[in-house]
Amino acid sequence: xxxxxxxxxxxxxxxxxxxxxxxxxxxxxxxxxxxxxxxxxxxxxxxxxxxxxxxxxxxxxxxxxxxxxxxxxxxxxxxxxxxxxxxxxxxxxxxxxxxxxxxxxxxxxxxxxxxxxxxxxxxxxxxxxxxxxxxxxxxxxxxxxxxxxxxxxxxxxxxxxxxxxxxxxxxxxxxxxxxxxxxxxxxxxxxxxxxxxxxxxxxxxxxxxxxxxxxxxxxxxxxxxxxxxxxxxxxxxxxxxxxxxxxxxxxxxxxxxxxxxxxxxxxxxxxxxxxxxxxxxxxxxxxxxxxxxxxxxxxxxxxxxxxxxxxxxxxxxxxxxxxxxxxxxxxxxxxxxxxxxxxxxxxxxxxxxxxxxxxxxxxxxxxxxxxxxxxxxxxxxxxxxxxxxxxxxxxxxxxxxxxxxxxxxxxxxxxxxxxxxxxxxxxxxxxxxxxxxxxxxxxxxxxxxxxxxxxxxxxxxxxxxxxxxxxxxx
Amino acid sequence: xxxxxxxxxxxxxxxxxxxxxxxxxxxxxxxxxxxxxxxxxxxxxxxxxxxxxxxxxxxxxxxxxxxxxxxxxxxxxxxxxxxxxxxxxxxxxxxxxxxxxxxxxxxxxxxxxxxxxxxxxxxxxxxxxxxxxxxxxxxxxxxxxxxxxxxxxxxxxxxxxxxxxxxxxxxxxxxxxxxxxxxxxxxxxxxxxxxxxxxxxxxxxxxxxxxxxxxxxxxxxxxxxxxxxxxxxxxxxxxxxxxxxxxxxxxxxxxxxxxxxxxxxxxxxxxxxxxxxxxxxxxxxxxxxxxxxxxxxxxxxxxxxxxxxxxxxxxxxxxxxxxxxxxxxxxxxxxxxxxxxxxxxxxxxxxxxxxxxxxxxxxxxxxxxxxxxxxxxxxxxxxxxxxxxxxxxxxxxxxxxxxxxxxxxxxxxxxxxxxxxxxxxxxxxxxxxxxxxxxxxxxxxxxxxxxxxxxxxxxxxxxxxxxxxxxxxx
Numbered sequence: 001x002x003x004x005x006x007x008x009x010x011x012x013x014x015x016x017x018x019x020x021x022x023x024x025x026x027x028x029x030x031x032x033x034x035x036x037x038x039x040x041x042x043x044x045x046x047x048x049x050x051x052x053x054x055x056x057x058x059x060x061x062x063x064x065x066x067x068x069x070x071x072x073x074x075x076x077x078x079x080x081x082x083x084x085x086x087x088x089x090x091x092x093x094x095x096x097x098x099x100x101x102x103x104x105x106x107x108x109x110x111x112x113x114x115x116x117x118x119x120x121x122x123x124x125x126x127x128x129x130x131x132x133x134x135x136x137x138x139x140x141x142x143x144x145x146x147x148x149x150x151x152x153x154x155x156x157x158x159x160x161x162x163x164x165x166x167x168x169x170x171x172x173x174x175x176x177x178x179x180x181x182x183x184x185x186x187x188x189x190x191x192x193x194x195x196x197x198x199x200x201x202x203x204x205x206x207x208x209x210x211x212x213x214x215x216x217x218x219x220x221x222x223x224x225x226x227x228x229x230x231x232x233x234x235x236x237x238x239x240x241x242x243x244x245x246x247x248x249x250x251x252x253x254x255x256x257x258x259x260x261x262x263x264x265x266x267x268x269x270x271x272x273x274x275x276x277x278x279x280x281x282x283x284x285x286x287x288x289x290x291x292x293x294x295x296x297x298x299x300x301x302x303x304x305x306x307x308x309x310x311x312x313x314x315x316x317x318x319x320x321x322x323x324x325x326x327x328x329x330x331x332x333x334x335x336x337x338x339x340x341x342x343x344x345x346x347x348x349x350x351x352x353x354x355x356x357x358x359x360x361x362x363x364x365x366x367x368x369x370x371x372x373x374x375x376x377x378x379x380x381x382x383x384x385x386x387x388x389x390x391x392x393x394x395x396x397x398x399x400x401x402x403x404x405x406x407x408x409x410x411x412x413x414x415x416x417x418x419x420x421x422x423x424x425x426x427x428x429x430x431x432x433x434x435x436x437x438x439x440x441x442x443x444x445x446x447x448x449x450x451x452x453x454x455x456x457x458x459x460x461x462x463x464x465x466x467x468x469x470x471x472x473x474x
Numbered sequence: 475x476x477x478x479x480x481x482x483x484x485x486x487x488x489x490x491x492x493x494x495x496x497x498x499x500x501x502x503x504x505x506x507x508x509x510x511x512x513x514x515x516x517x518x519x520x521x522x523x524x525x526x527x528x529x530x531x532x533x534x535x536x537x538x539x540x541x542x543x544x545x546x547x548x549x550x551x552x553x554x555x556x557x558x559x560x561x562x563x564x565x566x567x568x569x570x571x572x573x574x575x576x577x578x579x580x581x582x583x584x585x586x587x588x589x590x591x592x593x594x595x596x597x598x599x600x601x602x603x604x605x606x607x608x609x610x611x612x613x614x615x616x617x618x619x620x621x622x623x624x625x626x627x628x629x630x631x632x633x634x635x636x637x638x639x640x641x642x643x644x645x646x647x648x649x650x651x652x653x654x655x656x657x658x659x660x661x662x663x664x665x666x667x668x669x670x671x672x673x674x675x676x677x678x679x680x681x682x683x684x685x686x687x688x689x690x691x692x693x694x695x696x697x698x699x700x701x702x703x704x705x706x707x708x709x710x711x712x713x714x715x716x717x718x719x720x721x722x723x724x725x726x727x728x729x730x731x732x733x734x735x736x737x738x739x740x741x742x743x744x745x746x747x748x749x750x751x752x753x754x755x756x757x758x759x760x761x762x763x764x765x766x767x768x769x770x771x772x773x774x775x776x777x778x779x780x781x782x783x784x785x786x787x788x789x790x791x792x793x794x795x796x797x798x799x800x801x802x803x804x805x806x807x808x809x810x811x812x813x814x815x816x817x818x819x820x821x822x823x824x825x826x827x828x829x830x831x832x833x834x835x836x837x838x839x840x841x842x843x844x845x846x847x848x849x850x851x852x853x854x855x856x857x858x859x860x861x862x863x864x865x866x867x868x869x870x871x872x873x874x875x876x877x878x879x880x881x882x883x884x885x886x887x888x889x890x891x892x893x894x895x896x897x898x899x900x901x902x903x904x905x906x907x908x909x910x911x912x913x914x915x916x917x918x919x920x921x922x923x924x925x926x927x928x929x930x931x932x933x934x935x936x937x938x939x940x941x942x943x944x945x946x947x948x
Contacts, residue, residue, distance in 0.1 A: 021934065046910050050853045055542045058535050068529045069556030072549035082543030090852060310909035318934045332937040335906040378564060379524045410884035413913050414891060417905045421895045431891045432809040435784035436520050439887050460495065460792045463806040 004030045006324045007123060007132035009115045009269070012039045013310055014301025015138035016102070017317030018324065022136075023105065025325040030130065032123070034114040037102070038095035040140055040302065041310050048091040048163040049183055053342055055083050056187035060344070064381045078191050080168035087163055117270040120295050124270075134296050134324040138317055139269070141262035141302040149258075152234045155241035157257050159184075168193055173243050173256035174224075175231060179205055179341045181259030186223055186343050188257075195224035196251040198231055198243065205347030206339055208355035209402045215386050216347065216404050227251070264303045288331035290320045298324055309339060337400075338416040345371070345385045346408030350415045351400030354390060363393045367425075367449025371405055374441040382406040387442060389415065391449040396424035407438050414439065425450045430462040478504045480798045481597060481606035483589045483743070486513045487784055488775025489612035490576070491791030492798065496610075497579065499799040504604065506597070508588040511576070512569035514614055514776065515784050522565040522637040523657055527816055529557050530661035534818070538855045552665050554642035561637055591744040594769050598744075608770050608798040612791055613743070615736035615776040623732075626708045629715035631731050633658075642667055647717050647730035648698075649705060653679055653815045655733030660697055660817050662731075669698035670725040672705055672717065679821030680813055682829035683876045689860050690821065690878050701725070738777045762805035764794045772798055783813060811874075812890040819845070819859045820882030824889045825874030828864060837867045841899075841923025845879055848915040856880040861916060863889065865923040870898035881912050888913065899924045904936040 005026045008015045011033035022029045041047060055078075065073035102110070113125040122131050143158035157165070159180055170193060174185035177199035189195045197220075202213035204220065220226055229245035236242060243251040266281045276283055276295065282305065284293040290300045298320035301313035315335065323329045341347040357364055371377045371385030387403035398419040405411055418428050425446050433443045450456060479500045482489045485507035496503045515521060529552075539547035576584070587599040596605050617632035631639070633654055644667060648659040651673035663669045676687035678694065694700055703719035710716060717725040740755045750757055750769065756779065758767040764774045772794035775787035789809065797803045815821040831838050845851045845859030861877035872893040879885055892902050899920050907917045924930060 041909065047849070047853070050850070050910055054853050054855070055544070058538070058542065059544055061532050061535065064532070065550075068532065068560045069553045069558075070529070070533050071551045071553050072546070075546035075549040076539075077545045079543045079545050084543075086542045093852065094849065311907055315934075315937065319937075322934055331939045332934070333904070333939055335904065335937075338906040338908055340908050340911075375521070375568065376524070378567065379521070379528050381528070407881070407884065409908065409911055410881065410887075410913075413884075413888055413906070413908070413911070417888060417892060417902075418895075420905050421892075421897055421901075423895055427895075428891075430807070430809065431894050432812040432887070433785055434812055434814050434883065434887065435515065436524055437814075437883055437887070439884075460789075460796055460806070463789065463793075463809075465805045465807055 001122075002030075002128070002130045004028050004130060004132040006030075006134045006136065006321075007032060007115075007130065008136040008138060008321075009033070009123075010138035010140055010265075010301070010303070011037055011102070011110065012138060012140045012301060012313075013041055014140075014303075014313040014317030014320070015136065016098075017314045018136045018138055018298075018300060018321030019105070019109075021318050021321030022325050029109060030132070031106075031110045032113055032115045032125065033110070034112055038098045042094040042098050043091065044160050044163055046310055047094045048087050049180065049187075050342060051087045051090045052083070053183060053187045053344070055086065056190035057344055059192075060190040068381070080191070081166060083191065084163070084165055084167060091163060114268070116268065117274055120274065120297070134298070136317075136320045136324055137269070137292070137297055137299040137303055138301045138320070139265035139303045141264050141305070141308065143258065144261050144263050145258050146260070149234055152236060152241055155234075155236065155253075155255050157255055159257075159259065162257060169254035170194060171252075171254045172196075173198065173241065173251055173253040175243070175256055175258045176260040177204055177226065178259060178261065179339070181257070182220070182341055182343050182347070184257060184259065186220065189224040190344070196243070196253055197224050197226045198229055198245065198251070199226060200230060201228065205341030205343065206349050206353075207347060207402050208353040209388050212386060212388060212402050212404060219384055219404065220343075262302065262308065264305050266303065286329075289323055289329040290316055291323065291329050311335070336416045336420040338412055340409045340412055342409070345382065345404050345406045346412075348403050348405070348408040348412035349401070350412050351398065351419045352390070353400060354388070354402055357390055357399060362390075362399065364390045364399055365393050365449050365452035366390055367445040367447070367452070369441045369445035369448065371438070371441055374438065374444075376436045376438050376440065377406050379436065380406060387411065387445050389442075389445045389449055391425050391446075391453060393452070394454050396426055396450070396453045396455055397422060398425065398428070405438070405441070411438060411442050414442065425453065426455070426457050426462045429459060476504075476602070476604045478502050478604060478606040480504075480608050480610065480795075481506060481589075481604065482610040482612060482795075483507070483597075484612035484614055484739075484775070484777070485511055485576070485584065486612060486614045486775060486787075487515055488614075488777075488787040488791035488794070489610065490572075491788045492610045492612055492772075492774060492795030493579070493583075495792050495795030496799050503583060504606070505580075505584045506587055506589045506599065507584070508586055512572045516568040516572050517565065518634050518637055520784055521568045522561050523654065523661075524816060525561045525564045526557070527657060527661045527818070529560065530664035531818055533666075534664040542855070554665065555640060557665065558637070558639055558641060565637060588742070590742065591748055594748065594771070608772070610791075610794045610798055611743070611766070611771055611773040611777055612775045612794070613739035613777045615738050615779070615782065617732065618735050618737050619732050620734070623708055626710060626715055629708075629710065629727075629729050631729055633733065636731060643728035644668060645726075645728045646670075647672065647715065647725055647727040649717070649730055649732045650734040651678055651700065652733060652735065653813070655731070656694070656815055656817050656821070658731060658733070660694065663698040664818070670717070670727055671698050671700045672703055672719065672725070673700060674704060675702065679815030679817065680823050680827075681821060681876050682827040683862050686860060686862060686876050686878060693858055693878065694817075736776065736782065738779050740777065760803075763797055763803040764790055765797065765803050785809070810890045810894040812886055814883045814886055816883070819856065819878050819880045820886070822877050822879070822882040822886035823875070824886050825872065825893045826864070827874060828862070828876055831864055831873060836873065838864045838873055839867050839923050839926035840864055841919040841921070841926070843915045843919035843922065845912070845915055848912065848918075850910045850912050850914065851880050853910065854880060861885065861919050863916070863919045863923055865899050865920075865927060867926070868928050870900055870924070870927045870929055871896060872899065872902070879912070879915070885912060885916050888916065899927065900929070900931050900936045903933060
């Protein structure tokens with residue numbers, strides 16, 4: 001039986017990051033993956049979705065052409081076969097990039113097999129068994145489609161399948177408006193496809209601030225009908241899928257994109273058979289080190305269900321890999337929370353949510369700005385959006401922010417960095433804001449918040465030197 | 475004779491900021507302006523140029539349509555009459571905004587007259603003379619057109635005139651590729667107008683890094699011919715303007731946009747007649763307080779020729795106004811240097827320039843990234859750009875950056891904020907970078923720089939907790 005220092009199950013973002021850390025200290029490791037290589041992100045996640053969104057945004061701009069002096073916009077159309085072909089073409093480029101990065105090590109270390117635990121240190125790979133001192137579980141996740149819907153599977157598309165569509169149906173249901181559902185639903189709507197979206201609540205992209213939830217609901221409704229309902233059942237007729245909602249409505253669509261979340265890929269690993277405690281299949285693990293309690297295992301990336309976004313999965317993989325080759329587990333600081341939904345405008349969340357702040361009775365003020373009427377948003381013909389920033393009333397610290405904002409992805413980075421650096425709102429107001437930029441809207445919200453703090457200062461006073469001026473000639 | 479605590483000459487960005495500060499402490503002030511109201515920025519500067527650029531960018535996207543599955547792009551055209559009408563329509567909205575903000579105070583305080591000094595505290599306004607304890611000079615600047623070119627004035631357009639054009643000529647010379655020339659030249663080129671650009675050097679948007687200058691020259695050349703030449707003379711023939719260059723080339727154009735810089739509006743104020751020392755008409759002033767040496771005056775905004783961008787002009791006005799109503803001048807910290815040219819991609823400069831760092835023999839390393847091949851740039855079909863970040867070799871501090879980058883305006887804010895907060899490169903690498911975003915390109919440059927510092931750390935080590943882990947269960 002072959003013996004390894006470390007076995008990594010899963011060659012996705014997290015597993016690849018773990019490998020890099022492991023390989024710094026040992027060459028005696030194995031990476032096991034029997035699925036498609038290239039990462040969820042590049043194959044069926046972040047990357048192809050952004051490509052589709054970009055095409056949709058480009059096509060959508062024609063709505064403004066008449067007003068701005070560009071003629072012929074009426075003659076534009078979308079050829080969805082070619083759109084999907086473009087999406088796959090760039091996707092393939094990204095996947096090739098991932099595979100290219102793997103070439104230097106796969107020969108010796110990658111096995112394309114399915115792993116199953118025999119005991120905590122032994123894995124059955126089908127044609128052999130191997131032993132490893134430590135094992136990193138980085139098996140990722142899979143889109144969920146409820147069991148009772150399986151009879152209608154031919155109408156249902158998940159994100160693993162979506163980007164393989166040769167062309168786009170003309171009438172599509174979107175079931176679930178989390179990050180992926182919202183991104184793809186809005187993109188498809190802007191490509192001219194009839195959308196019927198169904199979601200249980202207004203927590204678009206994770207928003208928790210009720211005013212922003214309502215604002216987004218109103219704005220997104222202008223792009224696609226959104227039904228705030230549960231789906232009670234599906235049926236079919238006349239070659240269409242019927243989606244039955246709680247309120248009695250029936251939506252008839254050609255196909256439905258089901259984006260109701262993802263399930264950790266844990267089934268089939270034989271974990272439960274080892275008799276260790278699990279919560280619906282998930283073993284208990286330490287959230288600082290990713291060590292599975294009582295086991296020589298680490299669980300990192302989407303499979304642990306905690307922070308299913310790429311940069312966090314990469315960090316978790318690195319942490320797991322780092323610990324897997326050391327005798328004592330080390331803990332690492334996590335980065336400030338930051339999530340972005342690449343809708344148009346972007347939904348973004350920074351730091352603590354409005355809900356979390358409210359729940360812990362934080363003493364905070366909310367600074368707000370509307371992007372309707374904001375200078376640069378007017379120029380860009382993107383007058384849509386609202387940003388709320390949550391600031392400690394007494395210390396002025398940036399606690400969090402939620403927003404729907406043009407180029408919100410960039411504003412969210414600024415806020416996340418300022419919050420991480422523990423700048424207070426007055427310090428942030430002393431930083432440069434160019435003109436005319438969308439950041440000036442953020443400044444409006446920060447000024448609004450600053451005026452509500454107990455340490456309110458005028459915009460100029462934040463620049464006042466503490467020392468008396470030098471060399472002043474009267 | 476009326477007596478005022480403060481007279482402010484000029485109701486532009488800086489003068490209006492000064493007025494706000496003055497009005498906090500006294501109602502006995504006067505604002506004097508005989509020109510068009512609404513600010514240079516809103517009338518003929520930042521705002522209308524951004525509107526034109528936006529139209530150009532929208533029109534330019536059609537170049538990608540065929541590749542991404544949008545059909546009918548060949549039928550798009552630009553109606554330059556309607557484009558200019560759109561530009562003026564938004565410009566008017568911005569000007570109305572400025573004028574609306576003025577309404578609350580103008581009745582009592584604004585006079586539409588020309589001011590001329592009689593003595594340091596007395597101004598002649600034509601039909602009356604007034605006295606003021608302190609005077610703020612905020613008269614702005616005017617585009618320069620060389621005297622010998624006046625006979626060809628009918629072919630020459632400056633930025634005061636450009637946005638009034640009913641339609642755009644089909645062949646335009648751009649003389650001077652500073653910020654404004656570069657922005658408008660590229661926008662016009664992207665609107666399909668034949669451009670002949672003339673500039674003395676490759677300092678596009680202020681760039682000083684030779685490698686970036688060369689890169690930009692190559693990239694901008696793909697959009698419009700750029701002649702690195704001096705203009706020796708102008709002539710006319712066949713209803714066209716001939717621009718004669720040093721190397722003997724003659725460029726024939728319908729009109730030339732002259733963007734060779736701006737001259738402070740000081741002539742006619744009678745300053746030199748008071749016998750105070752001036753340098754080409756500019757009185758000596760303190761750069762911390764904007765106090766004119768030996769005089770009860772402050773000189774703020776574009777007229778002082780130091781930082782001719784809106785947010786700096788606004789700060790200077792506030793500082794001048796603050797000091798003008800106080801017995802002792804106070805000094806204020808200036809914001810980190812940040813300049814953005816809204817070309818596509820953006821040129822942006824943060825902190826100290828490459829030239830300044832080299833000149834002072836700073837011990838720095840340069841981290842670089844190319845946006846050709848950067849993930850999100852691929853998605854956006856904007857694979858153009860390069861970013862250089864300058865980091866202190868021993869302390870890892872962010873000293874400055876220069877870039878040509880997609881959405882560089884946002885990246886520049888991030889860098890300017892991080893530099894202002896005196897974060898070192900390792901701290902910045904511990905901040906969140908989402909995926910897939912253009913900020914990841916910035917991260918590549920920062921990692922490149924970090925590896926060259928004397929305190930180089932692995933990407934993971936920057937997240938390592940300094941305290942031993944708590945509550946780890948093996």
